Amino acid sequence: MSALDIQNIRKSYGAVETLKGIDIALQSGEFLVLLGSSGCGKSTLLNIIAGLAEATSGDIRIAGRSILGVHPKDRDIAMVFQSYALYPNLSVRRNIGFGLEMRKVPLAEREKAVAEASRLLQIEPLLDRKPSQLSGGQRQRVAIGRALVRKPQVFLFDEPLSNLDAKLRLEMRTELKRLHQILKTTVVYVTHDQIEAMTLATRIAVMKDGRIEQLGTPEEIYNQPATLYVAGFVGAPPMNMIDVEVDNGALRIVGSEVRLRLPDRFRPLLQAPVVQDKTRLALGIRPEALRLASLDQAGDQAGGHVLPVRIEVVELTGPELVATARIGPQKLTACLAPRARVGQGDVAAFAVDDDALHLFDPATGQALLA
Amino acid sequence: MSGSWMTTRAWLLMLPLLAVMISVIGWPLVDTVRLSFTDARLVGTEGSFVGLDNYARMLSGANFQRTLVTTTWFAVISVAAEMVLGVLAALLLNQQFYGRTVLRALMILPWALPTVVNATLWRLIYNPEYGALNAALTQAGLLDAYRSWLGEPNTALAALIVADCWKNFPLVALIALAALQAVPRDITAASMVDGAGPIARFRFVILPYLVGPLLVALVLRTIEAFKVFDIIWVMTRGGPANSTRTLSILVYQEAFSFQRAGSGASLALIVTLLVTVLAVAYAALVRKAAGSAS
Ligand SMILES: Nc1ncnc2c1ncn2[C@@H]1O[C@H](COP(=O)(O)OP(=O)(O)OP(=O)(O)O)[C@@H](O)[C@H]1O
Ligand SMILES: [Mg+2]
Numbered sequence: 001m002s003a004l005d006i007q008n009i010r011k012s013y014g015a016v017e018t019l020k021g022i023d024i025a026l027q028s029g030e031f032l033v034l035l036g037s038s039g040c041g042k043s044t045l046l047n048i049i050a051g052l053a054e055a056t057s058g059d060i061r062i063a064g065r066s067i068l069g070v071h072p073k074d075r076d077i078a079m080v081f082q083s084y085a086l087y088p089n090l091s092v093r094r095n096i097g098f099g100l101e102m103r104k105v106p107l108a109e110r111e112k113a114v115a116e117a118s119r120l121l122q123i124e125p126l127l128d129r130k131p132s133q134l135s136g137g138q139r140q141r142v143a144i145g146r147a148l149v150r151k152p153q154v155f156l157f158d159e160p161l162s163n164l165d166a167k168l169r170l171e172m173r174t175e176l177k178r179l180h181q182i183l184k185t186t187v188v189y190v191t192h193d194q195i196e197a198m199t200l201a202t203r204i205a206v207m208k209d210g211r212i213e214q215l216g217t218p219e220e221i222y223n224q225p226a227t228l229y230v231a232g233f234v235g236a237p238p239m240n241m242i243d244v245e246v247d248n249g250a251l252r253i254v255g256s257e258v259r260l261r262l263p264d265r266f267r268p269l270l271q272a273p274v275v276q277d278k279t280r281l282a283l284g285i286r287p288e289a290l291r292l293a294s295l296d297q298a299g300d301q302a303g304g305h306v307l308p309v310r311i312e313v314v315e316l317t318g319p320e321l322v323a324t325a326r327i328g329p330q331k332l333t334a335c336l337a338p339r340a341r342v343g344q345g346d347v348a349a350f351a352v353d354d355d356a357l358h359l360f361d362p363a364t365g366q367a368l369l370a
Numbered sequence: 371m372s373g374s375w376m377t378t379r380a381w382l383l384m385l386p387l388l389a390v391m392i393s394v395i396g397w398p399l400v401d402t403v404r405l406s407f408t409d410a411r412l413v414g415t416e417g418s419f420v421g422l423d424n425y426a427r428m429l430s431g432a433n434f435q436r437t438l439v440t441t442t443w444f445a446v447i448s449v450a451a452e453m454v455l456g457v458l459a460a461l462l463l464n465q466q467f468y469g470r471t472v473l474r475a476l477m478i479l480p481w482a483l484p485t486v487v488n489a490t491l492w493r494l495i496y497n498p499e500y501g502a503l504n505a506a507l508t509q510a511g512l513l514d515a516y517r518s519w520l521g522e523p524n525t526a527l528a529a530l531i532v533a534d535c536w537k538n539f540p541l542v543a544l545i546a547l548a549a550l551q552a553v554p555r556d557i558t559a560a561s562m563v564d565g566a567g568p569i570a571r572f573r574f575v576i577l578p579y580l581v582g583p584l585l586v587a588l589v590l591r592t593i594e595a596f597k598v599f600d601i602i603w604v605m606t607r608g609g610p611a612n613s614t615r616t617l618s619i620l621v622y623q624e625a626f627s628f629q630r631a632g633s634g635a636s637l638a639l640i641v642t643l644l645v646t647v648l649a650v651a652y653a654a655l656v657r658k659a660a661g662s663a664s
Contacts (some may be wrong), residue, residue, distance in 0.1 A: 052559050064582040073565035085556035089578040098574075147566070 002061070002188040003028035004049070004154055005047045009058035011210075012045055018044050020210040022058070025265050026203075029184045033197040035233070036207035041273065045207075046158050047186060053345075062153050065149075065224040078147035082159040084139040085130040093127040096145040113149040114279060120179065121145050137168045144179070157189040172197060198222065202367075206230045228365040231284050231358060237322065237333050239358070242283040246275050251283060258307060261300040265355035269368055281368070283360035287322070290334035292321025293351035304353040307332075309348040324351070400527050406636035413631035424636035433612075435619060439618040442528065445595035448531045448538070452591055453584065454561050455535060456542025461572075463543070464550045474547075476520070481540035489604035492533035496520050498607075523613035530614055538594075542587045549583040550576065569586055589652040596645055617641045 004026040012020040024151075024310075027031055034042045046051040060067050067075045078099070086095050097110045097118060103267070105113075109139035118124045121141045123330055131139055140160060150284045161169045175201055180187060191197055197204050199220045206213045206221060206229070212291060216228040225231035231239045239362045243254040249270060262270070269275050297306045308333060309325035316322075321336045325348070334350050341346050359368040406424055409636050410417025429435050480488065495502045498518035509511035519529040553576055561575045599618035602608060608615035608623070615623075621641060625634025 002467060050563060052562065072559075077563065079560065079563050081556040083554060083556045085554065086561040086579075087557065087561070087574050091572060098561075098566075102567075102570060126560045128571075146560075155644075330443040 003030070004032075004188070004326065005059075005064075006045075006047055006049070007050060007061070009045065009060065010056045011041070011048060011053070012056045017043050018210050019048075020053070021211075023355050024205060024212070026176040026188075027185055028186055031180055031187045031200055031202045032187065033201035033204045034190045034207055035194060035197040036164070037192055037233070040207045041210045042192075042207060043158055044287055046079075046156050046188060049154070050077055051075050051155050054262075055306065062298075078150040078152040079156040079157055079158070080140075080143050082162055084131070084143040084163075086139060086142055088131055090369060091127065092129050092131070092134070092142050095131065096127075096149055098146060099150045110149075114145075117145040117148040120148065121134075121175075133172075136164050136304045137172060139170060140164065141175075148179075148183075151185075152340040153186065155185055155187045157187065158260075159190055159192070162191070162193070176200060180360065194236065196327075204234075206233060206282060224325070224367070225284070225358065226367050228282060228360045228362070228367075230285075231360070231367075235286055235288075237287050237335070239284045239286050240332050241360075242285065242327070242330050242332065243362075244281050244308060245280065246270075246277055246279045246284045248277065249305060251281070253307075253328055253330060254280070256331060258327060259303050260307075260357075263357055266359060266369060270316075271322045274368065277340040280362060282360040282362045284360060285332070285352055285356060285361050287333045287335040288320075288350055289334070289356035290332070290336075290350040292336050292340045293349045295347060295349045297351075298349050301351070303355075306347050306349045308347070311342050311344060311348055314342060314344060372431075402635045404639060405631055406633075406639055408632045409630075410632045412631045417632055420632070424633040425640070428624075428633055428637050432641075436612070437615050437617055440614065444527065444531060444534075444598060444616055448534045449588065449591045449595050451531070451535045452539040452542050454586060455475050455539040455622065456544075456587070457546050457580070457584070459539065459543040460546035460550055461576075463547055464470055469581045475545060479540075480537050481544075482499070483537070485537065486604055489533065489601045492529075493520065493605055494538075496529055521610055523611045526606055526614045528646055530605060531585060532628060533605065534595070534598070537601070538591060542584070542591065545583050545587045546580060546584045549580050552658060553579045553656045553664075582656070582659050585656045589649065589656060592652070593649055596648060597641070617644075634655065 002025040004024075005021055006024040007021040010017065011035050018215070022045055024032065034045060036042050044053060048055045051070060053066065055068070060074060087098065088235075090098065093114055097114045100110045113123055113233045114127070115124075118127060121144060123138060123141050123145060126134060126138055126142070131142065134142065140163075143160070157176075161172050164172060172272075180200075189200060198221075201218050203215065203217055205215045208229050208242060213231045214221060215342045216224075216226075219281075221230060221234055225234065225239070228270055232241070244251040244260075245254055246262075247259065249262055250264055252258070275281065297310060298308045299306060307327055309327050311323055311325045313324040314321055316338060317326075319338060321334055321338050321342075323334045323340070323342055325334065326330045334348065336342070360366065360370060372449060394529045405417070405545055407419055407421060408417035409415075409420045409423070414636065432478060456485075461478060462479065495518040498504070498516055498521060501519070503519065504516040508516065515526070519525050556570070557575055562573050566574065598616055600618055601624070602614055603622075608619040617637075618641065621634055621638045624630050624637055627635075642649075
């Protein structure tokens with residue numbers, strides 16, 4: 001039985017359909033991240049799970065029990081909001097204990113739960129302050145504490161870190177990961193930050209326009225993106241997308257004479273025949289899959305390829321050197337070792353393994369043989 | 371340097387306004403202070419200096435004390451009722467329902483009416499022979515015979531308070547409604563997830579956002595209620611048997627009906643002082659509330 005079962009959830013505001021049939025089943029202890037750009041319906045889905053919004057159709061079950069029409073307080077969920085949503089005139093102590101207070105939990109028990117949560121979150125010295133006397137990071141800890149003491153079946157987070165500065169965000173991210181490892185509660189977490197998604201999730205649902213583009217582990221999302229959208233959304237800098245044409249069983253880079261042997265795992269596509277000669281495809285290569293190679297090796301190699309390129313811009317970000325190059329008329333970005341010896345205007349070569357090549361149908365956006 | 375030039379220009383530009391203000395407010399005020407130390411009559415005698423006689427006579431007189439009590443009753447009860455009604459109306463109009471916009475607009479109507487119109491309207495409602503109130507109450511079986519609501523000393527003040535509330539609660543409701551819309555949605559949502567019922571939600575979530583704006587409304591309304599003149603003048607002229615005579619009515623009677631300009635002036639200044647004290651005390655209260663809220 002799933003801890004949380006989201007079944008064909010649809011939501012319309014008037015004539016506009018915001019969620020177009022969402023299906024997710026979560027095992028107990030999973031950390032699901034809903035990832036997607038602004039307006040794709042992440043918060044809407046989370047609010048439906050919380051009971052703050054009503055689905056137009058579909059069902060949601062927590063531990064097997066349908067919670068449609070159940071009041072948010074009776075759903076056995078706790079929620080952390082982007083704006084923290086602390087009660088401004090209550091002390092931190094009462095903020096954290098508020099859910100228990102409303103449920104008429106005896107004072108002694110409440111105090112114990114608050115003490116436990118504040119120790120876990122290291123906010124014990126702040127308990128008697130008002131929210132206005134806290135920093136952003138401290139407020140977020142209090143908001144998390146308020147959810148923790150409830151010991152719910154499912155935690156819901158709506159972009160909890162997006163109001164924090166970069167350093168604090170990193171710190172809180174680690175903190176959340178640590179908490180999840182201790183508590184092992186099921187989590188649904190909304191973000192549009194792909195790093196947050198990759199680091200925190202046990203599974204990621206990449207959403208676009210009210211649909212799930214791909215549901216999978218971070219490794220699957222990163223290594224086997226199911227669609228062009230997912231490939232472009234996850235990873236920074238984003239995956240290179242190169243126009244190629246099928247040419248006598250090889251891939252020719254459009255606008256140049258550079259040809260790559262079609263990797264073996266794509267061979268069946270030729271026989272199917274899914275792709276025919278002259279079919280246009282999108283070839284995806286992650287910038288971090290490219291290495292600097294020597295130009296005289298240009299061409300197909302065992303298990304890989306070396307591509308001749310012209311370097312246009314090099315930027316040292318610190319841990320890596322980001323080189324923007326051209327292959328024929330097309331752009332190619334590579335993340336190289338920081339000491340790689342390339343400069344603007346150089347003619348160079350990038351090596352890439354067969355395994356790192358992704359093919360997409362540009363018409364449907366679907367990956368070929370992911 | 372440019373600062374002093376700017377200052378000079380600012381004063382120059384303000385001069386016409388200042389001149390008008392000094393002539394219509396400043397001068398009469400100074401003259402009122404002068405008058406209050408004389409036994410001047412409205413017509414005839416210029417009056418001679420009598421020191422603090424007017425003040426002593428006014429403050430110790432039974433009229434003043436009784437009027438002060440009446441005014442306080444009027445102010446406290448009408449303002450309290452307006453606050454409660456206003457907040458309730460605002461809570462209601464903050465809900466999502468069909469026709470909310472129309473209702474919001476309608477609610478403003480009593481407040482938008484000129485006081486004289488409102489007062490006349492209520493005189494009709496209270497009319498002893500054909501008033502709507504009498505009709506409604508007798509037809510509902512709650513009243514045996516028509517009564518003269520404004521003509522009996524024990525109902526006149528209450529009747530006035532009702533009329534004043536009807537006119538002024540929309541202002542409170544308007545202010546409260548604006549404040550309600552400033553309550554963050556996330557906090558309301560959080561309180562729902564936390565299991566707060568309507569009363570707890572009002573107390574812990576909504577009230578903190580209402581207190582500041584409501585204090586402002588309270589200040590405005592109390593000061594206005596304390597100075598009330600027009601609605602009473604139109605409806606009862608302070609009667610019957612002076613049961614609805616407030617301080618402003620008393621000032622008017624003293625200065626114009628009895629033509630005692632000197633003591634009228636002293637009474638006016640006493641009322642001004644009382645209202646000023648109220649205003650200052652309230653301002654301090656508002657500042658304190660604002661300080662604790664942020
Ligand atoms: N109450 C509402 N009435 C009408 N449309 C709404 C309402 N709430 C959300 N929407 C629409 O639904 C879509 C999804 O909104 P949602 O808040 O779920 O996006 P999101 O993925 O959380 O975006 P963000 O990352 O910006 O928070 C948006 O296009 C939004 O305009
Ligand atoms: Mg959102």
